[in-house]
Amino acid sequence: MLGLSPEMAGKDASNTELVALAQTRLYPNYRQAPFVLARGRGCELFDVEGRRYLDLCAGVAVCSVGHAHPALVRTIAEQAATLMHVSNWFYNDVNVRLADELCRRTGFARVLFCNSGTEANEALLKLARHHFYAQGQKDRMRIVAFDNAFHGRTLGALSMTGTPKYREGFGPLGPVTHVPYGDADAVERAMGPDVCAIIVETVQGEGGVFPPPPGFLARLRAIADTHGALVLADEIQTGVGRTGRFLGSDGTGLKPDAISLAKGLGGGFPIGAMLTTEKLAGALPGGTHGSTFGGNALASAASLAVLKILDDEDLIEGARSKGAVLAALLSDLAREIPAVCEAVRGEGLLWGVAMRPGFVAREVLPQIQEAGLLLTGAGERVLRFSPPLVVSVAELNEGVACLRGVLSSLGRVRATA
Ligand SMILES: Cc1ncc(COP(=O)(O)O)c(C=O)c1O
Missing domain, CATH: 3.40.640.10 (Type I PLP-dependent aspartate aminotransferase-like (Major domain))
Structure with a gap:
């Protein structure tokens, strides 16, 4: 395979192998997650080993019509x-x-x-x-x-x-x-x-x-x-x-x-x-x-x-109506987990969950990724949702449920600390 060392040529490379290669070849000005994405469809992304992630960041508010829109x-x-x-x-x-x-x-x-x-x-x-x-x-x-x-x-x-x-x-x-x-x-x-x-x-x-x-x-x-x-x-x-x-x-x-x-x-x-x-x-x-x-x-x-x-596809009107759904879901989440969540704010399909002082977005994001959800950080302690505008209400529900699982366990850890 082009660009891989001779021992890796001809076989599918794993996340670990490609991450190791990236760490020697890419200029280290970014801090990418430790898996390698290979394909996408709509709001789903898949890594080179076929693991699915729900993409509610859209490449930082870029892939507005989702991945691989026909x-x-x-x-x-x-x-x-x-x-x-x-x-x-x-x-x-x-x-x-x-x-x-x-x-x-x-x-x-x-x-x-x-x-x-x-x-x-x-x-x-x-x-x-x-x-x-x-x-x-x-x-x-x-x-x-x-x-x-x-x-x-x-x-x-x-x-x-x-x-x-x-x-x-x-x-x-x-x-x-x-x-x-x-x-x-x-x-x-x-x-x-x-x-x-x-x-x-x-x-x-x-x-x-x-x-x-x-x-x-x-x-x-x-x-x-x-x-x-x-x-x-x-x-x-x-x-x-x-x-x-x-x-x-x-x-x-x-x-x-x-x-x-x-x-x-x-x-x-x-x-x-x-x-x-x-x-x-x-x-x-x-x-x-x-x-x-x-x-x-x-x-x-x-x-x-x-x-x-x-x-x-009426996506701008959709950003308003689905944005209202996301706002309600995130407000409920913040009410349920006050030990972690300080505030939620946003407009349309751009929303942030501000965590309380002491939580750092970059440190929490790996656990969210591990749970199968892709978000980005904004500022020091804000988890940002900027999903593709084609996102469905079911996907928003799935994403917020996933985040709830991670933030609840963080809240329990803090309570016992
Ligand atoms: C408001 C705003 N301005 C400028 C930029 C820079 O854009 P780019 O990364 O495409 O150069 C960004 C990127 O995040 C942005 O959010």
Whole structure:
């Protein structure tokens, strides 16, 4: 088998063998679980030995239409056989159609494509700075962002990310002021003539699943307008239906000047996008920004297929109704196991179970995986549900029952400690 040592060639490799190989060959910047996934269908994943896991994290809010959705698989295969990539020296038909589709759904006027969330946020940052630079306001470079915000890991995106441990050792980073999420008065105090933009997640995801307090997002719009700054919404985790609305900002009173999308936009195929108003169409003129792969035909076709599946299967409405079911299940769970659970919070199909101080998500997740359920952590002590939007109520029940078993035994251990 390609890539395996001669003694493993020709036989099926076990989890143990592949994990051992991974630990010598993959760069050790991640801390993956000790099994190797090989295939998936819907909300199920199977490792190389055939063990089934219920996937209620969807590759961190990415695989919104589930694994191996037939319509997405067919589209990718057909597009790969037709046209994959031509670069941005040329238009490609599916990309133009995707741009139009995204504008139609969001009310934005322009789309710049890239390949990941971080890249989309880099584009937002460059857009904001260059918009003012082009008007002769060269000192308007500072961003106001939020504590615990996550915007990505490249140096520009990292400057806006608000978790000190991610930033440590990578400075100096660009001028960014971080203030508490939800505190509009602190935003007001942080503003000044050097601020080009406020950047906000419409629900803080990685930071610990924090929905915004009522009225907060609308207030950001008003503050930015007073100071002549832009509002940028990072919709990478919240966009494309996750909250039960197409955008997390829809209906909140926040009309951003530009947003970033990625994750669920490609349903598992890498794609990112920055969407802007027409007013900002001149901010990054020809030659100021770009990406070789951005807007390639294969990613664009995958994304168009995802959008069609969202419509055909009513998945955004489903995120609302199934999200309400998940919210009720998790609230019951938290009431039943107060020794472990402090709070539950979320929107649509993005929910977090915040554990009490002393519990660490990374230490609890292996036991949850062992029980056959895949979740991710958010912040230090939040267990995050971000299931495929195709999840069934039965699967949500199964997942929460599984979590109940693990957290109950943790609660008993703590009670006897
Ligand atoms: C809100 C938000 N912004 C940006 C990113 C970075 O996206 P990517 O990992 O695709 O670069 C993430 C990823 O978790 C995210 O949740």
